Structure formats: structure tokens, C-alpha cells
Amino acid sequence: METTTNQGAAWQDAGLVLSTTSNEACKLFDAVLTQYATWTNNESLGGIEGCLSKLKAADPNFTMGHVIANGLELIGTGSSVRLNKELDSAMRTMMTLSKSQPLTEREKLHVSALDMFASGQLPKACDLWEQILQSHPTDLLALKFSHDTFFYLGYQTQMRDSVARVYPFWTPDIPLSSYVKGIYSFGLMETNFFDRAEKLAHEALAINRTDAWSVHTIAHINEMKAEVKKGLDFMKETENNWKNSDMLACHNYWHWALYFIEKGDYEAALTIYDNHIAPRCLSSGSMLDIVDNSSMLYRLHLEGVKLGDRWNNVLKLTKQHTKDHILLFNDVHVLMSSLGAKDHKTTDELLTTLQELAKEPGEDHELSLAPSLGLPLCQALVEFENGNCDKAVDLLYPIRYQLIQIGGSNAQRDVFSQLLIHAALNSKSQAKQNLARCLLRERDEMRPNSPMTERLIRKAATVHSVA
Structure with missing residues (x-):
């Protein structure tokens, strides 16, 4: 947090006027934004939650205070106005406040963007944040909200270019500018500009080695290139720098464990899971941690690893999200856990409630994708679990x-590529086994020297079915 005595004046000098007379409210807004950008709850300030409650007390009518509070709740994707009456009421309060006081054009756009996001119109919300950034390139809240939402939408190029457009304005004298390097490096990495992404992430880490997001970009690069040793060494060397980033540490440990799965060292992957991923997920309950938890176990499951009662422990966390249907990406990871725990009732509940909502998606972007993408993907997982590999391939292959469009990163969505290959390999049809070999050749070209691909190619060579 900046030490400027008059925080309101500091925001004004930056061309980002905040409509409040309370200097304390401006300081707390800054503190919340800083913690969001750095992926770390600063306990000495009471964390994001503590700062938000003090922020509301400092000026209950500060519209941007309501914007940051509601935005973090919505964009964390663990809640929605459809499910949460408190959030719905908080959004209404924000809308009423915004109409009852003179606000800047920028602040009005922030309110409208959140209103769009809350009604499921994610692309339109991004349009509004981008409009803000055109005239206020150093509005970090608009940049982060837009970045996260492009990520949920699978709009990788937009995610990269959103930062590219403002990047020249983030000079070293601006607070948190090194974190913008990290945000930019992630978009570059997702669009396969690996060298440029790695250079920027290292620049960001040279300025602040505790930047867990830049560590995360480098973890992705090593993952995408199947550079297992380099990846493992990097995570080990930097662990002390990022393990206290409470919002991202679980995810970085997930990346670390992926290298072990890649090289077939399942015990080491499970050790990281048991020591870091499961406990962190249990204490945070955050959607990102829940997704990592399910994804990690599912990948091990595909590799034939015995998981004991680990799925049941995850199910305790995911069960409360079965009927959420905020993001299809989250839905399918919740489904992995109910299938893993063999809880047929929860699986049915997830599928039937999604089918029901998908009948009348209204303006909800995610629900509009459910019939063509979300439901076939979920059904493919169910069929695979029931041993109907042919059916799983028939559902998955046409939508690959x-x-x-269901969002997430290339590394996160790779679990679906792995599922398709396993389903095709285990199919009784010669044609589908041949498809598996084709997919493995493609994978080998795109990620040369991957131990996992080599393992699967060896498996494919031993599979012969009766024609």
C-alpha cells in the first residue's frame, strides 16, 4: 500500500478520481486492490475481507468501494446473484448508490460492467472495462477484472492484447507496474509467445521475487514445452518466494505436481497433493483451489493411480457447488469429484440442474454454451466412467x-485432451484406436520429448482389437 498521506489526491494525480471525501476509504480501496493484484492477503491489514469491511465503514456511500467488493465476490466465481441473496442485495445497493450521486464517467462504466457480469453477460462486461482502459490505461481494477474475465471466456488473444494496449503507460514509477508485466506475460504465454513471456516474467521477478503470478507463467511455459527437469528445478528454487501467496500457492503447487505426473512419478505428485493442495483447498474453499484439487486427482485417475478416499474429501467441498452453474469449466471439475467418489445422486443433480437452466439461458453467456459444449463434455466424462469409451469419444471428439470456449488455460484444458486419448485407446473400435494414435502423433509434434506422450505411444502400440 502506498504511504502517500493523502491517498485521494494520489488517485486524482493518477487521473483516477475516486468519488469520496474519505481519505481512509481511498487508502483501504488501494489496499484491497494491491492484495488482489499480488494474489496475497496481507494479514497485517486484516486481509482483503478485513479491508473491505473497514472500507465500507469509512464511507458506506463510496460507490467504488461497493464495486471492488462486489467485483471480487463475482469474479471469484464461487458466488452469483442467482445463488446468493446477500450478493444480489449488495449489487442492488451499488446500483442505487450509483444513480443517487455524481460519479465520473469511469466510475459509471465500472458499475455497468459489474451489472453485465452479474447477469452472465461476460463479453459485454469486458467491452466496458476495455472502454475504461482506452481513456484510463492505468486503471488496474479494470485491467484485472477484464483479464480474469477474458480468461474465463477462453478469449486468449483478447486477454493478451488488453494488456498490450496499456503496457507502455505502466512505467516503473507507477505502483504495481511490475505486476502488470506478469499479467502481460501470462497472455503472451497462452498465445504461444513463450520467449517473450518468459523474458517479461523474469523481469517482473527481478523487481519482486514474491510475484507468484509471474512464477506461475514460467511454470506454464515449462509445462507447455514438457521441460520437466527445468520446471521441477524452478519450482523448488523459488518455493520460499511464492508459498505465502495464499491465493495462488495451491495453484503453483498444482503446477509442480503436474511435472511429476508428466514423468510418471505418481508418488511424488500425491505427496505434493497431500501436503499442499488438499489442505490449502480445505482451508480456502476457493473455486480455483477446488478446480485444481479435482483436476489433479482426475489426471492421476486417468493414469490408473489408486486414490484411496481422496475423492470423498474433495466431494465435501464440491457438493455445495453442484447446482451453481456459474462457469461450465467449474461444473465439469465438480463433476469429476462426484464421479470419482461414485456419488451418483450428486452427479445426476449436477446434470439435471444444468440441463434445466440451459433450456432458458436468457442472456447468460455460459448457459448458452451448455447444450453445445457443457453438457456433451459432462456426458463424455460420465460415459468414460461407466466404461463406454466409444460413446465418450463420440461426444468429445467433435467438440475438441x-x-x-469454456475457458481456463491451455494447461488446465489439457485434461480433456488426455481424456479423449485414454477413451480412444480403451475403445473396442479399431478406428477409434487408430484415432488415438493420430492424436498422440499430433501431441508429440506439439510437445516434443514429453514422457507422458511416450508412455501413451508405447501403450497404443500394444493395443490390438478384433476388427
């Missing part, structure tokens, strides 16, 4: 190039 559309799956980017």
Missing part, C-alpha cells in the same frame, strides 16, 4: 476445438 470448441472447448477453448
Whole structure:
């Protein structure tokens, strides 16, 4: 947090006027934004939650205070106005406040963007944040909200270019500018500009080695290139720098464990899971941690690893999200846990409630994708679990190039590529086994020297079915 005595004046000098007379409210707004940008709850300030409650007390009518509070709740994707009456009421309060006081154009756009996001119109919300950034390139809240939402939409190029457009304005004298390097490096990495992404992430880490997001970009690069040793060494060397980033540490440990799965060292992957991923997920309950938890166990499951009662422990966390249907990406990871725990009732509940909502999606972007993408993907997982590999391939193969629309990163969505290969390999049909070999050749070209691909190619060579 900046030490400027008059925080309101500091925001004004930056061209980002905040409509409040309370200097304390401006300081707390800054503190919340800083913690969001750095992926770390600063306990000495009471964390994000503590700062938000003090912020509301400092000026209950500060519209941007309501914007940051509601935005973090919505964009964390663990809640929605459809599910949460308190959030719905908080959004209404924000809308009423915004109409009852003179606000800047920028502040009005922030309110409208959140209103769009809350009604499921994610692309329109991004349009409004981008409008803000055109005239206020150093509005970090608009940049982060837009970045996260492009990520949920699978709009990788937009995610990269959103930062590219403002990047020249983030000079070293501006607070948190090194974190913008990290945000930019992630978009570059997701669009396969690996060298440029790695250079920027290292620049960001040279300025602040505790920047867990830049560590995360480098973890992705090593993952995408299947550079297992380099990846493992990097995570080990930097662990002390990022393990206290409470919002991202679980995810970085997830990346670390992926290298072990890649090289077939399942015990080491499970050790990281048991020591870091499961406990962190249990204490945070955050959607990102829940997704990592399910994804990690599912990948091990595909590799044939015995998981004991680990799925049941995850199910305790995911069960409360079965009927959420905020993001399809989250839905399918919740489904992994109910299938893993063999809880048929929860699986049915997830599928039937999604089918029901998908009948009348209204303006909800995610629900509009459910019939063509979300439901076939979920059904493919169910069929695979029931041993109907042919059916799983029939559902998954036609949508493989559309799956980017459910969002997440290339590394996160790779679990669906792995599922398709396993389903095709285990199919009784010669044609589908041949498809598996084709997919493995493609994978080998895109990620040379991957131990996992080599393992699967060896497996494919031993599979012969009766024609």
C-alpha cells in the first residue's frame, strides 16, 4: 500500500478520481486492490475481507468501494446473484448508490460492467472495462477484472492484447507496474509467445521475487514445452518466494505436481497433493483451489493411480457447488469429484440442474454454451466412467476445438485432451484406436520429448482389437 498521506489526491494525480471525501476509504480501496493484484492477503491489514469491511465503514456511500467488493465476490466465481441473496442485495445497493450521486464517467462504466457480469453477460462486461482502459490505461481494477474475465471466456488473444494496449503507460514509477508485466506475460504465454513471456516474467521477478503470478507463467511455459527437469528445478528454487501467496500457492503447487505426473512419478505428485493442495483447498474453499484439487486427482485417475478416499474429501467441498452453474469449466471439475467418489445422486443433480437452466439461458453467456459444449463434455466424462469409451469419444471428439470456449488455460484444458486419448485407446473400435494414435502423433509434434506422450505411444502400440 502506498504511504502517500493523502491517498485521494494520489488517485486524482493518477487521473483516477475516486468519488469520496474519505481519505481512509481511498487508502483501504488501494489496499484491497494491491492484495488482489499480488494474489496475497496481507494479514497485517486484516486481509482483503478485513479491508473491505473497514472500507465500507469509512464511507458506506463510496460507490467504488461497493464495486471492488462486489467485483471480487463475482469474479471469484464461487458466488452469483442467482445463488446468493446477500450478493444480489449488495449489487442492488451499488446500483442505487450509483444513480443517487455524481460519479465520473469511469466510475459509471465500472458499475455497468459489474451489472453485465452479474447477469452472465461476460463479453459485454469486458467491452466496458476495455472502454475504461482506452481513456484510463492505468486503471488496474479494470485491467484485472477484464483479464480474469477474458480468461474465463477462453478469449486468449483478447486477454493478451488488453494488456498490450496499456503496457507502455505502466512505467516503473507507477505502483504495481511490475505486476502488470506478469499479467502481460501470462497472455503472451497462452498465445504461444513463450520467449517473450518468459523474458517479461523474469523481469517482473527481478523487481519482486514474491510475484507468484509471474512464477506461475514460467511454470506454464515449462509445462507447455514438457521441460520437466527445468520446471521441477524452478519450482523448488523459488518455493520460499511464492508459498505465502495464499491465493495462488495451491495453484503453483498444482503446477509442480503436474511435472511429476508428466514423468510418471505418481508418488511424488500425491505427496505434493497431500501436503499442499488438499489442505490449502480445505482451508480456502476457493473455486480455483477446488478446480485444481479435482483436476489433479482426475489426471492421476486417468493414469490408473489408486486414490484411496481422496475423492470423498474433495466431494465435501464440491457438493455445495453442484447446482451453481456459474462457469461450465467449474461444473465439469465438480463433476469429476462426484464421479470419482461414485456419488451418483450428486452427479445426476449436477446434470439435471444444468440441463434445466440451459433450456432458458436468457442472456447468460455460459448457459448458452451448455447444450453445445457443457453438457456433451459432462456426458463424455460420465460415459468414460461407466466404461463406454466409444460413446465418450463420440461426444468429445467433435467438440475438441470448441472447448477453448469454456475457458481456463491451455494447461488446465489439457485434461480433456488426455481424456479423449485414454477413451480412444480403451475403445473396442479399431478406428477409434487408430484415432488415438493420430492424436498422440499430433501431441508429440506439439510437445516434443514429453514422457507422458511416450508412455501413451508405447501403450497404443500394444493395443490390438478384433476388427
